[in-house]
Amino acid sequence: MSEPNRENHEHNALAPAAGRDVEHVGPVLDGELIDDTLPQPRGRTMPDRVSAWRRVADAAGRVWRSGPMVRARSLVAYRARKAPVDVLRLVWFVARGNWRWLVKFWNWATYADLRADARRARLAGDAEARRAAQELIRSDATARWAKLGIAVRRVVITVRVAAPVVGVLWLVDSVMDRADMWPWLADVYTGVETMWSALRVVVPLLLVVVPVVWAVAAAFEGRDRSPGAGWLVRPDRDDADSWIDERMISKALAHLGIAPLDRFYRDGGELVYTVAARKDGDGTFAQVRLPLGVTADMVAARRSKLAANLGRASLETWPTKGDEDGVLDLWVADKGVLRGGAGGWPLVADGQVDVFEGVPFGLSQRGTVINAPLLGVNWLIGGRPGQGKSAALRTLLLGAALDPTAELWAFVMGESPDFEPFRPRLSRYRMGMDDSVAEAATQALADLLTEMERRGKILGEQPGRPPKVSRKLADKAGLGLHPLVCGIDECHELFQHPKYGKKAAELAVRLIKRGRKYGIVLLLATQSPTKDSIPREVTRNVSCGVAFSVADQVANDGLLGSGKYAAGIRATELRINTDRGTCVAVGVTDETFELVRTFYVPFEDGADDVTPVIGRAVALIEETGRAVESSARPQLDAAPVVADHLADVAAVLDGEKRVRTQVVLNRLARHDPGEYGEWTFRDLTAALAPHGVGPVKSDGNKVIRADDVAAALARRDRDDAGSGDGDGRDAGRDPAGTQGLLPDGSLPESPRSDQREHGSGTPGTRRRPDPGSGRKPADSGNASGSLPDDGGGGRDG
Numbered sequence: 091m092s093e094p095n096r097e098n099h100e101h102n103a104l105a106p107a108a109g110r111d112v113e114h115v116g117p118v119l120d121g122e123l124i125d126d127t128l129p130q131p132r133g134r135t136m137p138d139r140v141s142a143w144r145r146v147a148d149a150a151g152r153v154w155r156s157g158p159m160v161r162a163r164s165l166v167a168y169r170a171r172k173a174p175v176d177v178l179r180l181v182w183f184v185a186r187g188n189w190r191w192l193v194k195f196w197n198w199a200t201y202a203d204l205r206a207d208a209r210r211a212r213l214a215g216d217a218e219a220r221r222a223a224q225e226l227i228r229s230d231a232t233a234r235w236a237k238l239g240i241a242v243r244r245v246v247i248t249v250r251v252a253a254p255v256v257g258v259l260w261l262v263d264s265v266m267d268r269a270d271m272w273p274w275l276a277d278v279y280t281g282v283e284t285m286w287s288a289l290r291v292v293v294p295l296l297l298v299v300v301p302v303v304w305a306v307a308a309a310f311e312g313r314d315r316s317p318g319a320g321w322l323v324r325p326d327r328d329d330a331d332s333w334i335d336e337r338m339i340s341k342a343l344a345h346l347g348i349a350p351l352d353r354f355y356r357d358g359g360e361l362v363y364t365v366a367a368r369k370d371g372d373g374t375f376a377q378v379r380l381p382l383g384v385t386a387d388m389v390a391a392r393r394s395k396l397a398a399n400l401g402r403a404s405l406e407t408w409p410t411k412g413d414e415d416g417v418l419d420l421w422v423a424d425k426g427v428l429r430g431g432a433g434g435w436p437l438v439a440d441g442q443v444d445v446f447e448g449v450p451f452g453l454s455q456r457g458t459v460i461n462a463p464l465l466g467v468n469w470l471i472g473g474r475p476g477q478g479k480s481a482a483l484r485t486l487l488l489g490a491a492l493d494p495t496a497e498l499w500a501f502v503m504g505e506s507p508d509f510e511p512f513r514p515r516l517s518r519y520r521m522g523m524d525d526s527v528a529e530a531a532t533q534a535l536a537d538l539l540t541e542m543e544r545r546g547k548i549l550g551e552q553p554g555r556p557p558k559v560s561r562k563l564a565d566k567a568g569l570g571l572h573p574l575v576c577g578i579d580e581c582h583e584l585f586q587h588p589k590y591g592k593k594a595a596e597l598a599v600r601l602i603k604r605g606r607k608y609g610i611v612l613l614l615a616t617q618s619p620t621k622d623s624i625p626r627e628v629t630r631n632v633s634c635g636v637a638f639s640v641a642d643q644v645a646n647d648g649l650l651g652s653g654k655y656a657a658g659i660r661a662t663e664l665r666i667n668t669d670r671g672t673c674v675a676v677g678v679t680d681e682t683f684e685l686v687r688t689f690y691v692p693f694e695d696g697a698d699d700v701t702p703v704i705g706r707a708v709a710l711i712e713e714t715g716r717a718v719e720s721s722a723r724p725q726l727d728a729a730p731v732v733a734d735h736l737a738d739v740a741a742v743l744d745g746e747k748r749v750r751t752q753v754v755l756n757r758l759a760r761h762d763p764g765e766y767g768e769w770t771f772r773d774l775t776a777a778l779a780p781h782g783v784g785p786v787k788s789d790g791n792k793v794i795r796a797d798d799v800a801a802a803l804a805r806r807d808r809d810d811a812g813s814g815d816g817d818g819r820d821a822g823r824d825p826a827g828t829q830g831l832l833p834d835g836s837l838p839e840s841p842r843s844d845q846r847e848h849g850s851g852t853p854g855t856r857r858r859p860d861p862g863s864g865r866k867p868a869d870s871g872n873a874s875g876s877l878p879d880d881g882g883g884g885r886d887g
């Protein structure tokens with residue numbers, strides 16, 4: 091029975107509705123046919139959900155821990171902590187603002203300023219000025235009362251006119267119906283009523299707004315006007331209460347006694363912080379744009395006052411010039427943090443070095459390890475006696491020793507055992523005060539120059555003409571492009587040597603300008619970095635300057651570069667003995683300067699950590715199948731030191747504008763009898779001709795003009811710099827070292843021996859060193875080995 095019925099229903103339901111009544115058969119459901127044979131979407135399982143949640147939680151955690159979030163969090167926390175004090179402060183500002191307005195009103199009402207003028211004039215006995223002031227008070231009072239009278243009269247007139255009109259309107263409105271009024275009169279009433287309703291809305295609003303505006307204005311008027319009293323302190327670390335913030339810095343700057351800065355503050359100026367005070371290593375860094383008339387140098391000149399104002403020691407306060415003269419970079423160390431030394435050298439017990447990566451040198455002021463660059467740079471280390479120069483030079487050389495590809499030379503121009511333990515690892519080593527050491531060192535510089543030229547040729551022959559020696563090229567057997575590091579301690583003794591000094595200086599300058607591309611590194615240490623003891627061109631062109639405690643600006647700028655003292659980069663702040671081992675360094679990182687606590691590898695009073703490191707360095711070379719180029723080998727035939735005729739002529743002109751050729755010849759003969767003793771006019775002309783210089787006639791005499799010689803020298807230097815990338819110290823410094831990383835523990839691949847495969851000098855007999863013996867060279871009085879070379883002798887040890 092039910093089937094026909096259902097059919098009937100369906101038929102009715104599907105029948106077209108047009109022209110008939112529609113019969114409702116219940117709700118129409120939307121659906122989808124499911125085919126069991128197709129793959130069905132799977133519901134999300136529990137593990138899926140968990141991992142999705144975990145991903146979301148991870149992302150949220152990352153955002154939570156991100157830098158801006160941390161800063162925002164600490165700012166909110168800081169402000170929340172400060173909220174009660176801030177509220178009290180605001181209330182106090184409002185009260186003080188009202189009081190200040192009251193005082194201002196009172197002063198205006200009582201002519202306090204004019205009365206003060208009159209009083210001053212009376213005290214000064216200036217009757218005329220006093221009369222003028224009193225006259226002014228009288229006339230001003232008259233004018234003021236007159237103005238008040240006019241205003242009152244206007245009000246009275248307005249009331250007298252308006253009152254009858256209002257009365258009439260009120261009367262008319264109370265006796266007449268609006269509908270019976272003239273339309274214009276009804277409009278007047280409508281307008282009045284609209285105004286009245288608007289007033290009913292506006293007045294309560296004003297009753298709220300006016301007090302708020304009043305309070306804000308009063309708070310502004312009553313604000314703290316002392317320097318740096320802004321509200322925007324931006325802490326980004328937890329101990330926000332104990333660190334240096336903008337307010338402290340502004341306050342400290344306000345009390346330096348710099349007139350334009352004082353004026354700026356007096357006029358209510360607020361300093362602009364281009365970098366808000368933030369934690370930077372073991373201290374706080376901020377960058378301030380100084381107001382008109384103030385330079386960073388002016389602040390740097392008052393460093394000790396600034397330090398005192400900030401509650402720090404001078405050494406802990408570093409105001410330096412930022413990107414512009416008017417931008418102050420200020421770094422302030424956390425209290426006492428610089429007192430601790432850097433600790434032991436990280437490689438003293440273990441590890442290896444790749445000199446292309448740098449050598450751990452010390453801790454920066456930020457507390458990170460400075461990996462000092464060795465390749466592609468030259469070093470000048472200086473400071474007062476006993477402050478750590480030799481120890482720093484030793485650390486650099488020790489680092490180089492732990493690179494089995496590096497060849498090391500050392501010359502100590504004095505009686506000092508500082509580098510004795512290095513002997514087994516050194517290819518050349520001379521120590522002492524006699525002339526033969528100076529001669530050997532000069533010879534070494536000449537050989538390095540020859541070697542540099544050879545390397546230049548080799549580099550030019552490589553595919554792609556690489557611009558400089560790379561790790562890959564240095565490791566390539568047979569090229570002889572391995573790193574060659576030459577350290578000269580007490581180098582002023584060499585440059586001031588009566589016989590070899592000039593030559594050594596000339597050679598060193600040329601090496602420093604050009605050698606860095608060829609893997610040749612010069613490390614110079616000196617007690618005396620004055621212009622007489624170190625050639626100006628050396629101090630100008632070395633890329634890494636290190637100054638331990640120095641006595642004055644001259645020594646400071648001699649080591650760190652000109653203008654550094656004025657810019658606030660001052661090793662004069664380092665206290666003799668107290669800050670032993672701490673130095674100011676430029677060029678060792680990308681920072682303008684670093685305050686470095688150098689690592690110390692002891693070699694004194696029975697303590698000797700150097701010898702074991704050298705033992706390890708020698709063992710490393712043996713492991714890699716290299717032969718050590720030791721100074722113990724017999725002397726190689728050294729190429730004679732080549733005389734530089736142009737430089738010698740320049741030297742003997744002795745600052746005179748023009749000198750007769752005969753006098754030049756005489757002076758040259760005195761300067762270097764071996765070279766110039768037999769020289770004639772023709773020799774002199776021939777020697778100078780290639781440089782475009784020659785004798786010219788002046789007052790009937792043949793003379794050499796100093797200007798011509800200087801121009802030729804400059805030309806040559808330019809050419810040298812052009813081919814060697816002449817590194818103006820401050821302009822295009824060499825790539826700086828890195829910070830914060832220790833060098834890779836080991837080289838990726840043991841480099842092959844190539845120390846003996848290039849040609850310079852003549853081969854010597856090679857002997858396996860005995861690292862433990864600390865053996866003296868066979869003849870320590872002789873110049874030790876020249877550049878490693880065996881002219882095709884056995885490779886790879």
Ligand SMILES: Nc1ncnc2c1ncn2[C@@H]1O[C@H](COP(=O)(O)OP(=O)(O)OP(=O)(O)O)[C@@H](O)[C@H]1O
Pocket residue numbers: 431473474475476477478479480481482617670671672687688689690694
């Ligand atoms: N980084 C350091 N940490 C701790 N002490 C150091 C450090 N460097 C050097 N010293 C100490 O200073 C002493 C002197 O060091 P060093 O011989 O290197 O000074 P110097 O400047 O070369 O002196 P001189 O000019 O007389 O040769 C060392 O014996 C050592 O005690």
